[in-house]
Amino acid sequence: MQYHKPENFEDAVAIAAQAQGLTRFLAGGTDVLVQLRADIAVPDTLVDVKGIGGVKDITRESDGGWRIGIAVSGAEMTEHPDLGRDWPGVVEATDLIGSTQIQGRATMTGNLCNGSPAADAVPAMVAVGMSVSVTGPDGTRRVPVEEIPAGPGRTSLAKGEMISALHIPPRGAAGGDAYLRFIPRTEMDIAVVGCAVNLRLDGDTVAEARVALGAVAPTVLLVADAADALVGTTLDDKALDALAEAASAACKPIDDKRGTVKFRTHVAGVLARRAAKIAYDRARSTRT
Amino acid sequence: MSKMHITTTVNGDDVEFLCDPRETLLDVLRDRLGLTGAKEGCGTGDCGACSVTLDGRLVCSCLVLGAEAEGKRIGTIEGMAKGEDLHPLQKKFIEHAALQCGICTPGILVATEALLKKNPDPSETEVRYWLAGNLCRCTGYDKIIRAVLETAADMREAS
Numbered sequence: 001m002q003y004h005k006p007e008n009f010e011d012a013v014a015i016a017a018q019a020q021g022l023t024r025f026l027a028g029g030t031d032v033l034v035q036l037r038a039d040i041a042v043p044d045t046l047v048d049v050k051g052i053g054g055v056k057d058i059t060r061e062s063d064g065g066w067r068i069g070i071a072v073s074g075a076e077m078t079e080h081p082d083l084g085r086d087w088p089g090v091v092e093a094t095d096l097i098g099s100t101q102i103q104g105r106a107t108m109t110g111n112l113c114n115g116s117p118a119a120d121a122v123p124a125m126v127a128v129g130m131s132v133s134v135t136g137p138d139g140t141r142r143v144p145v146e147e148i149p150a151g152p153g154r155t156s157l158a159k160g161e162m163i164s165a166l167h168i169p170p171r172g173a174a175g176g177d178a179y180l181r182f183i184p185r186t187e188m189d190i191a192v193v194g195c196a197v198n199l200r201l202d203g204d205t206v207a208e209a210r211v212a213l214g215a216v217a218p219t220v221l222l223v224a225d226a227a228d229a230l231v232g233t234t235l236d237d238k239a240l241d242a243l244a245e246a247a248s249a250a251c252k253p254i255d256d257k258r259g260t261v262k263f264r265t266h267v268a269g270v271l272a273r274r275a276a277k278i279a280y281d282r283a284r285s286t287r288t
Numbered sequence: 289m290s291k292m293h294i295t296t297t298v299n300g301d302d303v304e305f306l307c308d309p310r311e312t313l314l315d316v317l318r319d320r321l322g323l324t325g326a327k328e329g330c331g332t333g334d335c336g337a338c339s340v341t342l343d344g345r346l347v348c349s350c351l352v353l354g355a356e357a358e359g360k361r362i363g364t365i366e367g368m369a370k371g372e373d374l375h376p377l378q379k380k381f382i383e384h385a386a387l388q389c390g391i392c393t394p395g396i397l398v399a400t401e402a403l404l405k406k407n408p409d410p411s412e413t414e415v416r417y418w419l420a421g422n423l424c425r426c427t428g429y430d431k432i433i434r435a436v437l438e439t440a441a442d443m444r445e446a447s
Contacts, residue, residue: 033350034332100420104346105352188420
């Protein structure tokens with residue numbers, strides 16, 4: 001295995017584009033090193049991205065949005081004084097991953113690129129409409145987060161391409177987001193189902209919504225029918241019933257030791273309901 | 289495969305070592321630097337027995353490459369006592385018998401020292417969540433939690 005620590009994205013993608021065999025990018029290493037040590041994925045080329053300028057920065061953009069460096073850890077997001085005020089759902093979803101020790105290293109970019117259908121941060125990223133900058137030999141393009149996962153353990157990134165930044169849109173007024181997952185214990189587990197809801201209010205009425213589900217399909221799901229069930233409502237019981245039904249209807253889960261198809265399908269609806277209520281309350285509390 | 293030359297700081301001392309790119313920081317600490325306080329329990333970041341600090345941040349040294357230590361500050365259990373003077377957490381762990389076999393203890397002490405630096409007055413729930421990634425198969429955790437809370441109270445009083 002060759003270890004590289006380039007100082008800019010151009011060099012990083014040049015190394016990856018020319019590399020033979022398996023290439024992995026190293027940020028927090030909480031998946032890459034586990035797979036390396038278990039001989040599941042032993043890279044021929046390992047590109048440590050932490051020498052690249054700006055990768056540890058959390059920056060508020062001029063339009064009010066946020067730029068998150070690709071090596072920013074979960075702990076750094078949780079400790080940031082303002083990020084969690086704008087986007088509590090994104091921060092709480094990332095914070096649910098692993099222990100204190102894992103939080104010191106794990107990144108949202110890694111959670112996305114690891115390609116796990118059960119990744120906690122990914123539904124939250126999709127629900128809030130995040131995008132990523134993808135840098136490759138031909139330059140940099142913007143891609144919505146939901147277009148990155150291609151299946152369990154796979155992404156749509158081509159050889160020589162890497163994510164070079166994460167972008168969160170401006171929060172704007174009267175908005176709220178939330179993420180909930182089901183695990184059979186209280187900490188240190190992988191989502192059996194995860195659900196993120198992001199919405200914006202006009203008065204007490206939901207004007208815009210996005211609902212994303214994790215761990216119920218080969219990739220994260222952005223469920224348009226679930227969002228449509230919320231828009232134009234004040235989140236009354238009828239709207240919540242329609243939301244839960246739409247969320248459950250979108251599920252295409254597997255049966256495994258952590259949950260059956262029936263259980264996951266049901267819990268998706270339950271979590272959608274609860275996450276929507278939290279997002280709605282947060283949106284109301286931020287109204288001026 | 290050529291070895292990498294790494295310059296770092298461990299418990300305040302300048303340290304140099306040669307390592308293979310695949311070697312973890314835990315391997316380097318134990319096998320190249322003779323610092324065997326950090327233990328390998330799982331090797332996958334679940335058990336916390338290998339906990340160290342990297343630039344002050346609590347991490348699992350089994351999930352850090354030795355190469356990543358370049359230019360960093362590493363803190364291990366060996367740096368906790370000042371000579372013969374045990375850290376208040378170490379004294380309290382002995383007083384409460386907050387250990388039996390001792391495999392998890394270095395990691396738990398490093399983790400709780402990091403907690404008390406960040407939050408000198410944690411609630412019981414905060415201590416339990418902070419230590420969720422430090423597994424102990426002997427004590428049932430309760431003595432550990434009591435020892436941490438009492439140490440925190442003593443240290444607040446002393447400061």
